[in-house]
Amino acid sequence: MEDNPTDHASTMEDNPTDHASTSTAMPQANVEIHAEGDVVDQIDGTGSPSSQIQVNVKIVFSPGSRKYYVPICEPSLKPYVGQKFPDLDTGIEFYRRYAANCGFDIRLGTSRRARDNTIKKKYVFCSREGEKYTTPSGKISDTQAQKSSTTSKSNDVQSEMSPINKSNDMQVEKSTRNRPTTRLGCETRIIFDLSTYSTFVVAIFEEQHNHPLCSERYRQFLKTNRNMNPGHQSFVLNCAKVNMGPTKSFRLYREIVGDYSSIGCTSVEFKNFGRDLKAYTEGCDAQMILDNLCSKRELSSAFFFDFDTDDNDQLTRLFWADPISRRNYAAFGDVVSFDATYSTNRYNLIFAPFTGIDNHRRIVTFGAGLLSKEDSDSYAWLIGKFKECMGRQPLMITTDQDLGMRKAIESVLPDTRHRYCMWHIDKKITERVPQCKNAESSFRAKINEVIWSDLLEPSEFEKAWGDVLTEFNLNNHTWLGKIFEVRHNWILAYFRDNPMSGLARTTSISESVNSFFDKYLNRSSNLVEFFMKYDNAIAAQRHAQDKLNSETTISIPAMKTQLPIERHAMELYTSRIFIDVQEEISAACFSCTILAIRNEGSSCTYQISDGTSTVEVVYDSVEDSYTCSCRKYVRWGLLCRHIFVLFKERKVRFIPDKYIVSRWTKNALNTVSLTSGLNIIEKTDPLEKHKIVLGQLYSEFYHTIGVVGNDTETLESIMRSLKDHRERKSNVDTSQNTKRRLFEDHFGAQVPDKGSVTIHPPAPVHNKGSGKRIKSAAEIAFENSKKTLRLCRKCNQRTNHDSRNCDKFTGSANRTTDTNTDVSLED
Structure with missing residues (x-):
């Protein structure tokens, strides 16, 4: 066979029939025929046996004693000269299946075209056709260059002193990686010719290989057998929705099918498909998500979204909320947590969800936004869209101590009480206060007792705060002084009279939101992937909520008392809330005592002790109302044990309607659905x-x-x-x-087509929370304390240095030799 396939094609085109007959009629000295399952020596590229394999081939010896391998397969799989195919792709696919069955890969070769660019002739080779490219003559090889660089010192000195210009020196070939080759000059091929009836005919078919064929066990690694079929592709796509990468997807798929050989491809194909998935939306992911949001709004008019762009038509701001989120806000939107989350997408856009607490005391999402900047204008735009979507302001909103957020809330939500998140401040206390103080368990216990108590009056808090700082000698601590100045924005004592302020006391809202979304989002996602994973996260959140709703409907908790009001509470509240109410009813029966009663006109004041404190409950007979000095009902919307004492005393059998806050009841969402007018779905997708x-x-x-x-x-x-259905669908x-x-x-x-993209993806931004998180000195010290110290090979000590910068041997300009060994210190 000629080295140049083009020249070879010219010869064949003159007389393809004669060439076909001569190419297959190779002189043979003898023939060895091996049936399937026979064991023969596998010959490597040098002609020597390397291993034994199971084969289904006919081995032919040429007159020069060279081995050729002719595969044996079913006649229906084997092509033949004169075989016709309706089109070229069908012919190539037929030959590909033949190669996969016989144990070799194929490679597409030259195409001959007519003047109208129609393919007239197509070459398909064995993948081991051709030879490895060798270095052109006239250049020094890597071995020669190495020898040239290791000449004697006298020659080096002479060359340095020589006046010869270095440009005249012999050029040294650039070092390249020594890569193995699979090319062995195999002459197996098939040639398709275009016939007069627009079909393709096998003009030449050569089936003899100069190399062993792949055994049955290793055919799974042939490229012809490594194909990502639609089943593989769908599996990778579904795994991507739950934030599972290609490698983990491959391992999971192997567990499903039972064996690696049954997968049909390798992990490389899974990774390549994941790469193609990202490349598919390159440059148009912003347009795609906006088109998707538009289609959702067409299905339901209650779906809300809005966006903003810069001068370059790049997406900079986005807010969205579906009908279920809006319904959740109508039911549970009295207190909202607003927090900025980072590292959720490849553009470093800030992910800012609006969340709250549902009737099971679980996190519920009201809506979310993406921002390219963290300034007050961006936050004001986002909070303004949230207000426009929901139709009313929340009673309270909790955020971190970001100045931009504070300015935006003051301007957009003037009637909403703003409170700093206790979780962020509590974390900073650990970081800012000296380690010696934090190590004292009494300091943490006393400071927590002060800042987390919702029973203290403001004056009582200020006195208790001063006592703790004086006891631990922290009166002059700068940071503690600053947070004391803004105590009205975070200390519970200053929120005792704000309705539902107890919800803001929950320390884990921000922590739970970040932890929840971290399981679904990652920083490498484009906008389309981000929205897909966000939808999955919300679906998981709502599934958990539905599960709790189901459990609270069918489960009946055990009663602790015989009071009818306890059973009424069980029928009224969700299981999680009933546990708290039941605890108050039980304490009213077994832990509380009426110390004194004082009548003043239509009101009656009861002094009640609960074992830890003494409170006053005022009953107004005209209004039929109860008011407790502990203020729990105001803060939580749930009656306290002290009022239940009076219910028990006055034989009240049911909780009065005026004291039932619907957000805690089993029917919280059903009541909202009837009154809010939000249609979840208007059209079928x-x-x-x-x-x-x-x-x-x-x-x-x-x-x-x-x-x-x-x-x-x-x-x-x-x-x-299943195969029948697949073949019918493919046909x-x-x-x-x-x-x-x-x-x-x-x-x-x-x-969308590139020309129809009107909204472009944002340019990657760098916000203060983007990229690698800056760690505090305390966190770094704590992490370093857990690390195992290095072993220095020079001083043989476990320390924070190694042999390159060992203080015991540095500082001298000239390196010396260790007197105790024969090895240089540099070695």
């Missing part, structure tokens, strides 16, 4: 229906497999049925099984 049917199919399939068990005959019947329309369709179904939006 065909894609959602498809997902439901597909989910039911998966569930039924795995259920059936589990029921069948070890019945191999039934499993084979199911497999035949009807193969274009549907493309990456584009899968990607569009996966993202829920079509990729």
Whole structure:
């Protein structure tokens, strides 16, 4: 066979029939035929046996004693000269299946085209065709260059003193990586010619290989057998939704199919497909998410979103909230937590969710936004859109101590009480206060008792705060002095009279929100992937809420008393809230005592002791109202034990309607749905229906497999049925099984043409929370204390240095030799 396939093609084109007959009629000295399963020596590239493999080939010896391997397969899989195909792709695919069955890879070669650019001739080779490229003559090889650089010292001195210009020196070839080759000059090939009837005919078919064929065990690694079919692709896409990368997806797929050889590809193909997934939306992900949000608004008029762009039409601000989020806000939006989260997307946009507490005391999301800047204008825009969407201001909003947030809230939510998040401040106390003080358990206990108490009056807090700082000699601490100056914005004592302020006392809101979304979002996601993962996170959150609603409907907790009011509370509140109310009712019966009663006109004041403190409860007979000095009902919307004492004393059998706050009841969401007018879904999404049917199919399939068990005959019947459906669908329309369709179904939006993109992705920004987190000195010291010290190979001590910067041996300009050994210190 000629080295140049083009020249070879010219020879064949003159007389393809004669060439075909001569190329296959190789002179043979003898022939050895091996049946399937025979064991023969595997010959490496040098002609020597390297290992033994199982083969299904005919081994032919040429007159020069060179071995050739002719694969043996079913006649229906083997091409032949004169075989016709309706198009070129069908012919190549037929030859590809033949190669995969026989144990070798193929490579597409030269195409000959007519003047109208129609392919007239196509070459397809064995992947081991050709030879490895060798270094052109006239240059020094790597070995020669190494020898040239290790000449004697006298020659080096002479060369340095020589007046010869260095540019005249012999050029040294650039060092390259020593990569192995698979090219062995194999002459196996097939040539397709275009016939007069627009079909392609096999003109030449050469099947003899000059190398052993791949055994059955290793054929899974051939490129022809490593294909990402639509099933693989759908699996990778579904794993991406739950923040699972290609490598983990590959391992999970292996567990499903049972063996690596049954996968049909390797982890490389999974990674490449993940790469293609990101490249698919490059430059148009902002336009895609806006198109997707528009389609959601068409399905439901209650879906709300708005965005803003810069002068370059790049997305800079975005807010969105679906109907369920708006319904949740109508039910539980009295106190809102607003926190900026970072490292959730590749553009470093700030992710700012609006969250609250539902009737199970779990986190619930009201809406979210993306911002490119952390200034007051950006926060004001986002909070303004949140207010426009929800239609009313919350009673209270909690944030961190960001100045931009504070200015935005003052301007946009003037009637909302702003409170700093206790979780952030409590973390900073640990970092800012000297370590010696934090190490004292009494300091932490006393400071927590002061800042977390909701029973102290403001004056009582100020006195207790001063006593703690005086006891631990912290009166002159700068940071503690600063946070004391803003105590009205975070200390619970100053919020005792604010309705539902107890919800802001929950320390874990910000921490829970960050932890929750961290499980779904990552910093490498583009905007389309971000929204897809955000939707999955919200779906998981709502699934957990539905589960709690179901449990609270069917479960009946045990009663602690015989009072009818306890059973009424059980029927009224969710299980989580009833536990707290039940505790108050039980304490009213067994822990509280009426110390004194004082009548003043229509009101009656009761002095009640609960074992730890004494409070006063005032009952007004005209208003039929109860007021307790502990203020728990004001802060939480739940009655305290002291009022339950009076209910017990006055034989009240049911909790009065005026003291039932609907946000804690079982029917909180149902009541809102009837009064808010928010239609969750107005139109049916065909894609959602498809997902439901597909989910039911998966569930039924795995259920059936589990029921069948070890019945191999039934499993084979199911497999035949599935193959029949697949082949019928492939014959009807193969274009549907493309990456584009899968990607569009996966993202829920079509990729727009480059010319139709009007909103461009934002430029990557650098905000104060972006990138690597800056750690405090205390955190760094704590982490360093856990690390194992290095072992210096020079001083043989475990310390914070190594042999390169050992203080014991540095400082001298000239390196010396260790007198105790024969080895230089540099060595």
